[in-house]
Structure formats: structure tokens, C-alpha cells
Amino acid sequence: QIAAAAAAPAQLTAYTKLYVQVSVFASFVQRLLPRIQAPLILMTGQYSMPALKGTGKERALFDAVLAHPHIVRWWSQNPVQLPARTPNPHKYRGIPYGIKHSELSPYAKCHAEVHAGPPNKTVELLYAPFALHGARDVTDTRSKLATLPQYAGTHRPNGNLVAPMPYRQYCRRIAQARFILSPPGDRFECYRHWEAIGVGAVPICDCPAPYAQLFSGWMLLARNSTELVDWAREPALLRARYNDQTRQLRAITPYDMRPPGPTRDVR
Numbered sequence: 001q002i003a004a005a006a007a008a009p010a011q012l013t014a015y016t017k018l019y020v021q022v023s024v025f026a027s028f029v030q031r032l033l034p035r036i037q038a039p040l041i042l043m044t045g046q047y048s049m050p051a052l053k054g055t056g057k058e059r060a061l062f063d064a065v066l067a068h069p070h071i072v073r074w075w076s077q078n079p080v081q082l083p084a085r086t087p088n089p090h091k092y093r094g095i096p097y098g099i100k101h102s103e104l105s106p107y108a109k110c111h112a113e114v115h116a117g118p119p120n121k122t123v124e125l126l127y128a129p130f131a132l133h134g135a136r137d138v139t140d141t142r143s144k145l146a147t148l149p150q151y152a153g154t155h156r157p158n159g160n161l162v163a164p165m166p167y168r169q170y171c172r173r174i175a176q177a178r179f180i181l182s183p184p185g186d187r188f189e190c191y192r193h194w195e196a197i198g199v200g201a202v203p204i205c206d207c208p209a210p211y212a213q214l215f216s217g218w219m220l221l222a223r224n225s226t227e228l229v230d231w232a233r234e235p236a237l238l239r240a241r242y243n244d245q246t247r248q249l250r251a252i253t254p255y256d257m258r259p260p261g262p263t264r265d266v267r
Contacts, residue, residue, distance in 0.1 A: 009035040015072070022046040022077075029061045036070045045077030045095060051187045054080050066091050078189045081208035094214040097189040099198070103167055107195060110171035114199045125235040126177035126201070127151065129170075132159030133186045141183040141206055141225040148232060175199035179220065179238050183228065193219060202242060204228060217249040 009032050012018065018040050020028045025044060042065065044052060054062040065071055067087040079094030086092075099107050127150040132142050146155060154162055165173070174180055174196050182192045182203035188211065196203040197218045205211070206222040220242050222228035231237055 005032065006035070009033075010037050012036065012038055012040060014038045015041060017041045017043060019043045019045075022049040022052060025052060026058075026061060029064050033064060033068060033071075036068070039070050039072045042071050042074045043076075043095065044074070047101075051078030051080060051189070052076065054082055054086070059083060063087055078187050079210040079214060080188070081210060092210075094210050096194060096214065097191065098194055100191045103191075106167050107171060107198070110168060110175065111198055113172075114175040119200055120176060121178050121200075123173075123177040124179065125232070125238060126173060126180040127232070128174070128180050128182065128192060129154065129161050129165055130181075130183060130185070130192075131155075131161055134159055136186040138184050138186065138188060139206055139225050141228055142185065144225055144229045145181065145183060145232060148229075150232075171195065171199065174201050177201045179204055179235070179242070181228075181232055182219075183225075204231060204238070212249075217246055220245060 016038070020042065022044060023046060052058055052062070062082070063086060065074060066089070071091060073093060074091050075093050075095050077095045077097060079092070082089050082092060127145075127148070130142055130145075132146060132155055137143070145151060156162055177196075178201065180192070180196045180201045180203050182190065182196060182205050184190070184205060184207060188205070188207045193203045193205065193215070197215070202218065202220050204220045204222065206225050206228045207219070211219060212221060220231075220238065222231065231241070
């Protein structure tokens with residue numbers, strides 16, 4: 001398919017939006033990127049595929065895309081913290097992960113029920129159920145949280161949940177909470193972040209800095225897994241910390257939150 005598309009990049013008109021799946025990203029950079037002759041907006045992502053990391057072998061791919069004079073913006077699913085000295089970091093943006101397509105119908109019903117009346121917040125912090133991915137987890141947060149009394153007996157030896165919660169019940173529980181633990185798994189993005197925001201809960205995550213721009217204040221960001229676990233042990237800290245973060249975000253504009261450097265908005 002890539003070989004058949006080899007002539008296509010030269011035919012793309014200015015400011016075309018080009019979507020590239022993660023599974024063929026390396027081939028795109030190596031074989032098609034050099035053929036692009038007009039300014040383009042690049043989008044990358046793929047259902048159930050891991051994030052592009054921007055480190056190790058992928059570092060050269062990131063550098064090639066962001067240094068290319070005709071890539072004017074890169075919108076990435078599962079955005080990452082760019083390594084130091086990555087060229088033109090201002091080009092790089094995140095795309096919301098969204099709601100899992102197979103759960104969209106029950107979520108829509110739950111969302112409608114929640115917003116039919118005033119908020120009913122009966123839980124300060126929801127210790128949301130999560131599986132353990134082991135070595136695939138991008139941080140050690142889940143393994144640390146699993147040691148808390150609230151998660152005792154909830155996981156099998158393989159890390160799966162002992163009793164997964166029915167989705168409608170899970171959605172209603174999120175809606176009753178002010179805050180919800182939403183730790184990273186095998187990537188920083190997850191459906192839970194967006195499920196929580198949609199029904200009026202604040203997800204708590206030790207996600208990297210780009211998520212401050214992506215979530216625009218709707219998420220409480222911990223600096224690391226230790227801080228997030230401390231908040232889980234002392235939920236009383238959360239509201240004050242969230243208020244501080246909200247004040248800080250209101251003091252700057254979305255433009256100010258971008259990395260320094262020249263930029264060009266494409267509308």
C-alpha cells in the first residue's frame with residue numbers, strides 16, 4: 001500500500017490534513033515524508049495501538065517530522081513529553097482520546113441522566129477500578145495504588161480485576177464523585193479521563209506536561225506517582241490543590257501554555 005502511494009504526497013495541496021496510522025508511521029517518515037512538497041497538517045493515531053514515544057529508535061522519526069519545513073502542525077493521539085532539543089516543539093499538539101466506541105451508547109445514556117438534574121456529588125474521591133499491566137505500564141503508579149487498603153483483594157495474580165464493574169454502574173459511580181483516580185496504564189491516555197470529565201468528575205493523573213494543554217484545567221495533574229499516591233491517602237488535599245491549579249491556569253492563556261518558539265496557527 002505504501003509503495004502504491006509513493007506518488008501521492010507530491011500531489012497533495014497546501015494545508016491538506018493527512019492521517020497516518022501508528023503501525024505505519026516509521027514507513028511514512030522514511031518513504032513518504034521526503035516526497036511532501038506542500039505545507040501539511042499531520043495527524044497520527046490508531047485504535048488500541050501504543051503511543052509513539054519520541055525516545056530511543058523513535059527519536060529520529062520525531063526529529064525528522066518536526067524538522068520538516070512542510071509539516072506545519074502535528075496532532076498526535078497519546079501525546080508525549082518531547083525530549084529536550086527536539087526541533088520545533090511548537091508544532092506538536094495532542095488529540096483527545098475520547099470514549100471507547102463499544103461503550104458509547106451506554107455512556108450517552110449515563111451522560112443524559114447525569115445532566116438532567118443538578119450535580120449529586122456524594123463521594124469526594126473515587127478509587128476507580130483498574131487492571132495492572134506490569135512492565136507495560138508507563139509509570140509505577142498503578143502498582144503503588146494497588147497497595148492501598150481501598151484496593152485490597154481487587155486484583156488477580158495476573159493483574160486483572162477480580163470483579164469488573166458493569167459499565168452503567170461504573171459510569172454512575174464516576175458521576176457521584178468530585179475526583180477520581182485515573183492513573184496511566186500502558187500509555188498516559190485512557191478512556192477514563194474523558195468519561196470522568198463528561199459526567200463532571202475531575203480525573204487525577206501523573207500525566208506529562210502536554211496534558212495540561214490537552215485537558216485545559218479539567219484534570220488534576222500530579223508531578224509524579226508519589227504525589228498522586230499521597231493525594232489518594234489524603235483526599236482532603238485534593239480540593240485545595242485543584243483550586244491552586246485552576247487559579248494558575250486562569251492566569252495564563254492557551255497561547256501562553258505552548259512551548260516557546262515561533263508558531264503559525266492554521267485555521
